[in-house]
Amino acid sequence: MKIGVVGAGAFGTALAVSLAANGPVWLWGRAGMEAVATSRTTPRLPGITLPEAVHITGDINGLAGCDVLLLAMPMQALADTLPTLSGLRARYAVACCKGIDRTRLTGPAEIIASAWPHVTPAVLSGPSFAADIARGLPTALSLGCADEAAGSKLQDALSTPTLRLYRTTDVTGVELGGALKNVIAIACGCAMGAGLGESARAALMTRGFAEMQRFAAHVGAQPETLQGLSGFGDLALTCTSAQSRNYTYGLALGAGTTPAHATVEGRATAQALHTRAAAEGLDLPITAVTAAIVTGQITVKDAMSRLLSRRLKEE
Ligand SMILES: NC(=O)c1ccc[n+]([C@@H]2O[C@H](COP(=O)([O-])OP(=O)(O)OC[C@H]3O[C@@H](n4cnc5c(N)ncnc54)[C@H](O)[C@@H]3O)[C@@H](O)[C@H]2O)c1
Numbered sequence: 042m043k044i045g046v047v048g049a050g051a052f053g054t055a056l057a058v059s060l061a062a063n064g065p066v067w068l069w070g071r072a073g074m075e076a077v078a079t080s081r082t083t084p085r086l087p088g089i090t091l092p093e094a095v096h097i098t099g100d101i102n103g104l105a106g107c108d109v110l111l112l113a114m115p116m117q118a119l120a121d122t123l124p125t126l127s128g129l130r131a132r133y134a135v136a137c138c139k140g141i142d143r144t145r146l147t148g149p150a151e152i153i154a155s156a157w158p159h160v161t162p163a164v165l166s167g168p169s170f171a172a173d174i175a176r177g178l179p180t181a182l183s184l185g186c187a188d189e190a191a192g193s194k195l196q197d198a199l200s201t202p203t204l205r206l207y208r209t210t211d212v213t214g215v216e217l218g219g220a221l222k223n224v225i226a227i228a229c230g231c232a233m234g235a236g237l238g239e240s241a242r243a244a245l246m247t248r249g250f251a252e253m254q255r256f257a258a259h260v261g262a263q264p265e266t267l268q269g270l271s272g273f274g275d276l277a278l279t280c281t282s283a284q285s286r287n288y289t290y291g292l293a294l295g296a297g298t299t300p301a302h303a304t305v306e307g308r309a310t311a312q313a314l315h316t317r318a319a320a321e322g323l324d325l326p327i328t329a330v331t332a333a334i335v336t337g338q339i340t341v342k343d344a345m346s347r348l349l350s351r352r353l354k355e356e
Pocket residue numbers: 047048049050051052053070071072085113114115116118119122137138139140169170171172303304306
């Protein structure tokens with residue numbers, strides 16, 4: 042299968058580097074690709090040399106003829122980008138972005154299905170820092186594809202000697218695991234940044250995981266999927282690592298400092314998730330306070346008192 046990567050940020054580039062171990066792969070980015078092609082390096086992944094098998098292009102037509110497109114742009118850019126790629130006519134589109142669209146309140150698979158009804162959608166998600174993948178460190182991800190035969194083909198095509206893909210037909214579960222863990226990672230960062238301690242973080246991770254499972258069950262995902270790589274696995278990584286942009290964004294908010302300029306997917310997803318949960322009568326208290334923190338409506342201190350003063354209940 043001819044594989045094209047749309048989006049030359051850290052993750053898209055890292056996937057292209059890993060896939061180059063299997064054969065040629067095409068990488069498109071919207072800016073600065075001439076410099077990347079000449080130097081075979083990118084500021085997004087310091088210290089990594091892009092192998093010759095990665096064909097680098099700034100011309101979207103350079104992805105013509107690809108059977109599979111890996112969509113590695115930020116989640117909030119996905120819906121507007123898809124119409125510009127329609128001419129490529131791929132058979133499979135694999136969302137590699139993590140989040141819920143703030144306007145449509147849906148995940149990437151539904152956005153792909155409505156923009157490209159003749160393309161098979163899939164979602165790739167799980168615990169993985171781009172730098173680790175690009176360095177060839179062992180990584181395991183979930184691949185969600187409702188069509189079992191297509192999922193199996195994609196699993197073979199996208200696994201590499203160091204990137205191991207597990208397959209499921211529960212697309213919704215895979216995309217929610219990756220999207221919702223970012224919200225909880227921001228909350229954990231806030232708690233740690235405010236000096237509330239590791240016990241508070243463990244409580245937020247655990248009760249946050251309960252919220253992830255509650256929302257997933259509400260929209261028909263399988264609970265086991267959330268217990269896997271995209272879900273528990275990614276929650277554990279993102280809520281505890283200073284490499285995570287969502288967690289470090291929360292750390293800055295908690296400490297009262299200015300967050301670094303970076304792709305922080307949990308910010309928009311917290312708002313989307315809170316809007317949808319509130320409209321559908323679902324109680325997601327950590328999500329609610331996180332959405333209120335990232336929009337500047339409450340402080341981290343307010344959020345903690347709000348959570349601690351809730352009615353006592355059964356676990
Ligand atoms: N970085 C990681 O470790 C990692 C790991 C797993 C998943 N992801 C996910 O991958 C997605 C992308 O994150 P990233 O880390 O690569 O981000 P990044 O900040 O490194 O880069 C984002 C890239 O997307 C490009 N971009 C923005 N809008 C675009 C558009 N409309 N069309 C094409 N390109 C566009 C930007 O120019 C930039 O190159 C996110 O959803 C993220 O959650 C990232």
